[in-house]
Amino acid sequence: MPRMTMIEAIRSAMDVSMERDDRVVVFGEDVGYFGGVFRCTQGLQQKYGRTRCFDAPISESGIVGAAIGMAAYGLKPCVEIQFADYMYPAYDQLTQEAARMRYRSNHQFTCPMVVRMPTGGGIFGGQTHSQSPEALFTHVCGLKVVVPSTPYDAKGLLIASIEDPDPVIFLEPKRLYNGPFDGHHDRPVTPWAGHPAADVPEGHFVVPLGEAATVREGSAVTIVTYGTMVHVAAAAAEETGIDAEIIDLRTLLPLDLEAITRSVRKTGRCMVLHEATLTSGFGGELAALVQEHCFYNLEGPVVRVAGWDTPYPHAQEWDYFPGPARVGQALKDMMEA
Incomplete structure (x- = not known):
């Protein structure tokens, strides 16, 4: 391949x-x-x-x-x-x-x-x-x-x-x-x-729309994310040693709500992570859905980690992105709450 x-x-x-x-x-x-x-x-x-x-x-x-x-x-x-x-x-x-x-x-x-x-x-x-x-x-x-x-x-x-x-x-x-x-x-x-x-097959194959992927198994906390932040989440989990389960949505619409809720009900904690600006970002919808469907399974509030609420910076763009340090600190705070 x-x-x-x-x-x-x-x-x-x-x-x-x-x-x-x-x-x-x-x-x-x-x-x-x-x-x-x-x-x-x-x-x-x-x-x-x-x-x-x-x-x-x-x-x-x-x-x-x-x-x-x-x-x-x-x-x-x-x-x-x-x-x-x-x-x-x-x-x-x-x-x-x-x-x-x-x-x-x-x-x-x-x-x-x-x-x-x-x-x-x-x-x-x-x-x-x-x-x-x-x-x-x-x-x-x-x-x-x-x-x-x-x-x-x-x-x-x-x-x-x-x-x-x-x-x-x-x-x-x-x-x-x-x-x-x-x-x-x-x-x-x-x-x-x-x-x-x-590893990518040369010929025809499909990844069905609407199916998320569990890219890392864990039991302590669920990180719901997509795109570049999937790799950031994995790095943060490795650096902190926290047993995080990472759900890569792959498709935002249609959303694989079953994969999200199944994971959160198992771990009892949830972080929503994306690169876009925090306010009115897609993470707000994800957090609301987790609260609606998993409220009695949660051991703490759903946490959002995202880009800053500011016009996109140029020279400081690497500070704008949620990186492993910021995600890792949020994971530690969640586990201590």
Whole structure:
């Protein structure tokens, strides 16, 4: 089984999907000849031609709007918004058109499209290249929201998303693109090669949407997280020696509530961890669900650890992220409460 970076796994997912189904088209800013700003689409135009993989104008609303029309008439567009921060001009198209297509047409039309977006920080991209806007999509009925944490999951989840009959927001953590985030440090320090999660089948396979993964078994506390923070949580657990169970959501919508509640009922404690800003982040929804479904099993309050409530810093972005030290201290505080 070959080993891939997340970039290679995402590219492989699109390649497999385009080869299996000629209705799949890929487009966005610089994704054709250039292969995308992160090279996720490199080589696809050369292999499938300019009608299957092509460049679009710098117009996010135009890209998403065109994709909605294509999807309604039978194609399966997989489009790239160059950075998640750029999606705001297209938010109206996503929330008012794509998300409502099935319902407003009484199932006469569906919208089988995927919107890929690099998300989060870690490249010193500043305020307009580093945001984590997943909560804006999880609030919208009709959208599915996916955030992978490994190359294996990235490929399987993207293929499943392309094959899904409804619109999927596919958020790709930039910090994980080229290597496993070694959570003991602030930056990726080792290549994916040699990392078990980098073993990715070459052909077609899917990771079903709506199924979380238990990436670390434990009995003392449950950490519910996704994306880059999965690796931070694992590092914090190792450094503190606390027997934490880590649930990688993988899909935020639909949410695998059963996996969360099963773990929290076992451990009696719960931390919700994400990179996005704390206030109104998706962690608030997770904390509320845990309280509603596991109240009598909890030995203490649900704890949220997240990015600071501040405009995204540039030079201080590594202080903004929840790191192993901050997560580890929160774990210790939970165990002492």
